[in-house]
Amino acid sequence: MDYKKLDKTTVVEYILNIKKIITYFGSDDLIADEIGDGNLNYVYRVSSAQDPQKSLIVKQAVPYLRCVGEEFSLTRERMTYEIRALQKFYSIFPNFIPNIYHASEEMSLVVMEYLDSHIIMRKGLIEKIKYKNFSNHISAYMAATLYYTSSLYLSSAQKRELVERFNGNRELCKLTEDLVFSFPFMDHETNDNENVENNPDAQKLFSDMEFKEKVLELKYKFMTQSDALLHGDLHTGSIMINENETYIIDPEFAFVGPFGFDVGALLANLVNNYIHHSVVTKDEDYKSWLLATIKDVLEKFSEKFLSFWSESKESALLVDGYLDEVSLKKYKERFVKNILRDSVGFAGCKMARRVYGVAGVEEIRGIEDEALRAEAERMALKIAREFVIKYDKIESIDEILEIMKNAG
């Protein structure tokens, strides 16, 4: 059907045409509520009137940036890539992706499982919840989605098909290029200019050419390095979690880009939370848990990535028998070390952009006390700078933790 923006009434009419959804709800009466603080999209929860436990989520994109309004146009085709990414990631590792009941690229709409016992991970981390399964889950998710969509696993033709399927996600790639890698490091109208004005720390950042040259190097990698299908925005707000389960949502920024960008996004957001607890709660026990979690995530990511790789013999990159065992092992270890290095660089960009750029994170921009907020910002910029300057020389995960600890 042709695109039509749905509302609380028409969303019910729409989904009652879908067999799988009729089966799910039976003959129950349905009620729709608009939920969520959707920056980009409309999100409805559709529930059974007879049994409110039975609920599904309907998410529809509109052809503008919802949080700004219709004057900020953004084509709704971003939902096309979100749908394609959800389906692709689900096919790789269904455990970590909400069950999809229906998707329509024409309607820019997806109907998914309602995660009723999970919260946005960022909130949980602010509340100092220790998710003991998280490092296991997220490392498996990242290693699997990145490895199985890369030239280390796919054939040459399969890889180019994958690039084609996501290459159209131009607008959101451009948003990242501008809002992660450029505008937050220069005077720009999109910045949090109330904080930038008369702020010597901001002026220091904007004139830090050594840092900005390295950011440019990383921006170039983001734009031109086609390693694997990325989530594209893997921060702790894109993770729904509870003690037992971890779900990755909102992959509308998905495209084929550099391995390190997803791992780096996650790292940046864990470090931002560490900064919050360093400055605000000063909870040493939770900080130690965060440090251990970061180490665990990165170690397990490397192990799992290498373990998946060890199961495949032929791929676009490797012809069976090309290298002997010893050299192949060395090559693979260096390869994964380079992914971690890039991740540290991207993490630095992602952390720094949250300080003065358009979209802050709750852990830092949400600090109400001005002096504490400034302290958190300085700590974020200090760590971010070291990440960006040193990323391509990082030798071990412990070095990453040392940079964090020394900034406190």
Place this chain on the structure above:
Amino acid sequence: MDYKKLDKTTVVEYILNIKKIITYFGSDDLIADEIGDGNLNYVYRVSSAQDPQKSLIVKQAVPYLRCVGEEFSLTRERMTYEIRALQKFYSIFPNFIPNIYHASEEMSLVVMEYLDSHIIMRKGLIEKIKYKNFSNHISAYMAATLYYTSSLYLSSAQKRELVERFNGNRELCKLTEDLVFSFPFMDHETNDNENVENNPDAQKLFSDMEFKEKVLELKYKFMTQSDALLHGDLHTGSIMINENETYIIDPEFAFVGPFGFDVGALLANLVNNYIHHSVVTKDEDYKSWLLATIKDVLEKFSEKFLSFWSESKESALLVDGYLDEVSLKKYKERFVKNILRDSVGFAGCKMARRVYGVAGVEEIRGIEDEALRAEAERMALKIAREFVIKYDKIESIDEILEIMKNAG
């Protein structure tokens, strides 16, 4: 119209339906001859019976590798990318591309200017012709086609559109992955196995894991680094030349890949010619001209690339005002140095693959005296190895020349 393979008769009927061609020939009678040693395609020269000076070239792809036969299928869509590349390169720098009279993606066919006073450059170099304008021409061609199809010039959306337009050229990319980066360095049925068997130099190459690991690094760049629209096969057999003019033909391998691959292909083929004259003709004067030409090509390429870059302010990569002048200059110089480094690495792969791989070059495989041929092969492998091992640490163009001179 639907695809139909043409022959000497039907090719005349076909082109007489095209207005621009009718205008060119007037009411002359037309004669078609099959010409060329087309490995992949059929090439006809269509001439006026009244004035044989009036001629055009008709090139049509067939759905197999012509030099092997119908059993080696290769989709004729490669001509789609050749047409698109010819048109794109012509739009950037028409001086160096034959004038196109007609192109049909459906018919996998292109009608072009007949270059009657030009020869394939490889033949000219073997005959020791000094092309005094060549370094000026080829450096301008490479700098312009690479710069103006890169993220340094295009907007983010334009760049992704360009990737899309060439992303389908999968079969020929795969050929390069296999035949340039993999099979020539291991036991493989496609190799020149008459030469490989009982050849200690071949066994040494096949077990040289340090070299092969670096080749794998370069293969990965080839597969995943989307810098700019490449010709994709820029050897001296893809250049038609005389004293005054230089034309680049046959871009059927075109795709968006790493900057250094085209520059490296050209460098490899100039070095192969240098080896030929070191071993066979021992003509020191011509060797000096080749060395000076290589230096000139690489220097002028760098200068022109930087000069084009200095004329653009905004692009996908650079937001105006992001870096100060001093840092921007430094960044750009490092950027171009990295292109040259990658070029040296790719040149090494391209040289080494010509020794035992499926397609040799006239300058080396064409040497009839077995001892001389073996000497040329050893020299090629020596230079290729140094190029591949040292590529990412090369500091100056002179170092490249030193490697060549020391191998003689």
